Amino acid sequence: MVNALDPQNMNRFSEASVSVEIETEDMTLNIGPQHPSTHGVLRLVAKVDGEKVHDVKPVLGYMHRGYEKLAEVRSYPQITTLVNRIDWVAGFSNEIPFIAGAERLMEIEVPERAKHIRLILTEMARISSHFVFNGAYALEVGALTPIFYAMEDRERVLDLIESVTGGRFHPNFNRIGGVKPAAGAGPTSKKNIQDLPAGFYRDTKVAMEKVIQAADQFQNLIGGNEVFKKRTKNVGVLTAETAEAYGVSGPILRASGVKSDLRTQTDYLPYDQFDYDIPVGENGDCYDRWDVRVKEMVESAKIVLQAIDSMPSGPLQAKVPKVIKVPQGRTYVRAENPKGEMGYYIVSDGGLGPYRLKVRTASFSNVSILPIMLEGALLPDLIAIMGSLDFVLGDVDR
Amino acid sequence: MTEVLVKVGFLAIAALNGAIIFTIMDVKGASWMQRRPGPLHVGLRGFIFPLAEILKFVQKEDIIPTEVDRPVFKWAPAYVMVSCVALFAVVPMSPTLVVADLELGVFFALAISSLGTIGVLTAGWSSANKYSLMGGLRAAGQLIAYELPLILAVVGVVIQAETMSLVGIVEKQIEWGVPFVVGGQIVGFLIFMVAATAEMMRVPFDMPIGESELTMGFMTEYSGIRFLIFYISEYMNMFILCAIASTLFLGGYHVPLLPTEWVNFYGPVVLLTKTAILGFILVAIRWSQPRFREDQLQNLAWKILIPASLVNILVTAVMKVGF
Numbered sequence: 001m002v003n004a005l006d007p008q009n010m011n012r013f014s015e016a017s018v019s020v021e022i023e024t025e026d027m028t029l030n031i032g033p034q035h036p037s038t039h040g041v042l043r044l045v046a047k048v049d050g051e052k053v054h055d056v057k058p059v060l061g062y063m064h065r066g067y068e069k070l071a072e073v074r075s076y077p078q079i080t081t082l083v084n085r086i087d088w089v090a091g092f093s094n095e096i097p098f099i100a101g102a103e104r105l106m107e108i109e110v111p112e113r114a115k116h117i118r119l120i121l122t123e124m125a126r127i128s129s130h131f132v133f134n135g136a137y138a139l140e141v142g143a144l145t146p147i148f149y150a151m152e153d154r155e156r157v158l159d160l161i162e163s164v165t166g167g168r169f170h171p172n173f174n175r176i177g178g179v180k181p182a183a184g185a186g187p188t189s190k191k192n193i194q195d196l197p198a199g200f201y202r203d204t205k206v207a208m209e210k211v212i213q214a215a216d217q218f219q220n221l222i223g224g225n226e227v228f229k230k231r232t233k234n235v236g237v238l239t240a241e242t243a244e245a246y247g248v249s250g251p252i253l254r255a256s257g258v259k260s261d262l263r264t265q266t267d268y269l270p271y272d273q274f275d276y277d278i279p280v281g282e283n284g285d286c287y288d289r290w291d292v293r294v295k296e297m298v299e300s301a302k303i304v305l306q307a308i309d310s311m312p313s314g315p316l317q318a319k320v321p322k323v324i325k326v327p328q329g330r331t332y333v334r335a336e337n338p339k340g341e342m343g344y345y346i347v348s349d350g351g352l353g354p355y356r357l358k359v360r361t362a363s364f365s366n367v368s369i370l371p372i373m374l375e376g377a378l379l380p381d382l383i384a385i386m387g388s389l390d391f392v393l394g395d396v397d398r
Numbered sequence: 399m400t401e402v403l404v405k406v407g408f409l410a411i412a413a414l415n416g417a418i419i420f421t422i423m424d425v426k427g428a429s430w431m432q433r434r435p436g437p438l439h440v441g442l443r444g445f446i447f448p449l450a451e452i453l454k455f456v457q458k459e460d461i462i463p464t465e466v467d468r469p470v471f472k473w474a475p476a477y478v479m480v481s482c483v484a485l486f487a488v489v490p491m492s493p494t495l496v497v498a499d500l501e502l503g504v505f506f507a508l509a510i511s512s513l514g515t516i517g518v519l520t521a522g523w524s525s526a527n528k529y530s531l532m533g534g535l536r537a538a539g540q541l542i543a544y545e546l547p548l549i550l551a552v553v554g555v556v557i558q559a560e561t562m563s564l565v566g567i568v569e570k571q572i573e574w575g576v577p578f579v580v581g582g583q584i585v586g587f588l589i590f591m592v593a594a595t596a597e598m599m600r601v602p603f604d605m606p607i608g609e610s611e612l613t614m615g616f617m618t619e620y621s622g623i624r625f626l627i628f629y630i631s632e633y634m635n636m637f638i639l640c641a642i643a644s645t646l647f648l649g650g651y652h653v654p655l656l657p658t659e660w661v662n663f664y665g666p667v668v669l670l671t672k673t674a675i676l677g678f679i680l681v682a683i684r685w686s687q688p689r690f691r692e693d694q695l696q697n698l699a700w701k702i703l704i705p706a707s708l709v710n711i712l713v714t715a716v717m718k719v720g721f
Contacts, residue, residue: 037610140610142689148432227688380691
């Protein structure tokens with residue numbers, strides 16, 4: 001026994017340093033495939049140390065439906081039904097680039113009126129997608145109320161889409177060379193094809209005013225909330241260089257300060273006839289990504305209002321052969337979808353359907369940024385960052 | 399013996415009814431704010447909603463996963479509920495209508511209120527689920543952080559009232575003529591309410607549940623009647639902490655200008671009204687605010703609330719000695 005109180009021994013004891021290292025190891029946390037905040041069946045294998053996330057690996061493919069392969073055994077008019085279901089929150093806008101690609105290969109000039117109707121419905125799809133984002137994102141950071149407002153406001157827009165196309169989510173409305181006569185337009189004969197249902201202009205004007213109001217409401221209800229600001233400002237900052245290097249597109253890229261919008265850069269729809277802003281963020285954090293989308297809703301509503309005022313008259317459908325065969329060739333058409341850049345690479349061998357169809361979806365590339373952004377984040381931030389990317393699993397896995 | 403049984407029965411029934419009233423208030427508040435038709439119009443204007451809710455949970459299967467620590471898992475909900483009911487024992491409805499007028503009533507209340515968190519922690523630990531574990535640990539961290547401002551905020555009241563008995567504190571406020579919240583404890587009241595919100599794990603401090611992050615936190619693996627017990631305990635806790643807050647700061651069972659000799663008749667009504675007003679504020683906060691992050695919650699507790707409550711004690715003590 002050593003007497004610790006002996007002055008000589010005390011000296012010795014004080015020099016002995018305590019070096020006990022508790023061995024800790026990271027815990028593997030499976031976030032998903034079934035989890036309230038993964039928008040479906042995304043799986044994140046996260047290595048966490050308490051609340052801190054060290055390493056994240058997204059695991060995709062739980063919703064793979066093989067649309068690219070299915071497209072090879074279908075004819076062109078049938079494929080619009082498939083591509084509708086890629087990003088189901090904005091079903092209409094998925095059809096546009098595909099149809100535009102087929103039309104480009106067939107060298108068909110689409111009538112102006114059909115283009116305008118396409119544009120209006122695409123913008124409505126964008127608005128409804130951003131409504132869903134608004135509600136869902138608030139839910140993810142813990143506010144339970146905004147989603148009810150968002151869903152109610154979205155319903156007005158979906159009603160309009162339904163009145164024209166007959167479907168809320170999966171319109172299947174585009175035809176090669178134009179659009180289908182509207183669902184609510186009454187009996188159609190070849191001489192008197194009505195394209196838009198009665199009262200559509202009036203209802204749209206009311207609904208778009210409501211959208212602008214709703215965006216203002218969201219700015220107050222969510223954006224003005226101190227807790228929301230604390231949760232999202234300077235969280236998940238994405239620099240413009242990283243975003244571009246990873247092929248991130250859409251509102252996420254614009255929130256990082258890059259003024260890139262395919263609506264102005266390409267001519268798949270006549271966006272150059274309208275006057276609108278492209279909202280751009282400054283910091284590239286979660287708040288900016290939210291803010292850019294809310295502002296985009298307002299801009300989309302403005303585009304729709306302008307398009308209604310300047311709606312040209314004329315036929316809905318260009319002259320197309322009875323059996324649609326696309327000449328041999330290949331083309332890539334890209335479009336600015338609500339979630340970012342969507343593109344279809346169509347390879348045609350002159351048959352009834354494409355020889356090969358490659359779909360480039362926005363969410364797939366946007367999700368690829370997750371491991372970079374989540375490095376060292378806290379677990380609640382993980383949810384906030386993931387939510388701010390606004391992906392849809394159908395869009396990721398196809 | 400009979401007296402004890404009657405008292406325990408009274409406690410259980412009163413606390414349960416309080417919880418049900420608060421449940422109704424919560425779902426109705428939610429429906430008003432979120433334009434939900436269910437709890438506003440269905441079934442006697444939505445007033446039998448809690449009954450339907452309870453029946454639903456009772457008839458559901460009580461699933462116990464194979465990997466759980468069975469006895470701990472089974473007893474955790476009871477632990478949480480008992481701590482809530484016991485807390486109600488010291489809340490006076492009137493000078494005589496009180497289950498136990500303890501000399502150290504405040505001390506008892508604060509001690510018992512922290513017991514529930516042990517139930518939450520054991521529930522999280524025994525569930526054999528990583529989400530539950532994280533929820534349980536968050537709850538423990540929250541308890542340590544917020545128990546302190548809760549206690550320190552009450553110390554101001556104790557200094558002012560010169561007693562720790564809850565009846566004594568109310569009597570002091572009657573003697574003063576104004577409740578303590580007007581008479582110098584406004585800062586203490588705010589700190590108490592913030593800390594109590596964290597203590598009952600309600601928005602914006604509901605990280606232990608955090609359904610968008612941790613699915614359902616420590617409750618993830620619970621189902622059926624055990625989940626129901628957690629669910630009711632949450633509202634019970636809310637009811638009782640609001641009742642304690644109204645007793646300590648808002649004058650309890652008495653309002654100025656009412657004759658004190660009739661206090662046995664109007665006392666319970668007055669106390670319940672005050673409790674309901676505080677509860678309504680919590681409901682409004684719950685349905686309009688997002689959730690804080692765990693580290694922000696800790697910062698708020700240690701950097702703002704605790705220093706503020708210490709200053710509050712200092713000021714109260716100086717005023718007490720000086721005037």
